[in-house]
Amino acid sequence: xxxxxxxxxxxxxxxxxxxxxxxxxxxxxxxxxxxxxxxxxxxxxxxxxxxxxxxxxxxxxxxxxxxxxxxxxxxxxxxxxxxxxxxxxxxxx
Numbered sequence: 001x002x003x004x005x006x007x008x009x010x011x012x013x014x015x016x017x018x019x020x021x022x023x024x025x026x027x028x029x030x031x032x033x034x035x036x037x038x039x040x041x042x043x044x045x046x047x048x049x050x051x052x053x054x055x056x057x058x059x060x061x062x063x064x065x066x067x068x069x070x071x072x073x074x075x076x077x078x079x080x081x082x083x084x085x086x087x088x089x090x091x092x093x
Contacts, residue, residue, distance in 0.1 A: 006054045010047065017043045034078045041071025 020043065023036035048064040 003054070006050055009050050013043050013047050030082050034075060038071060038075055041067055
């Protein structure tokens, strides 16, 4: 029963990642693209969590943490780019 449910969940999460990737490509605004990228990151974390449950291991816990950190850094960088047009401020005094 758990294998069937987890297979269905993994398929649905894969479809969700595909739909979000399409939104990243054709999103009308930059904000839509940022939200879609965040959603892809969240889906990937959930994907790793379901795989950990199926395989009954903690081997992918670090993978989920790295994905979360990268998604956060990417969101901050894109938000800063949208706000000011630059990601790294290089003020030379």
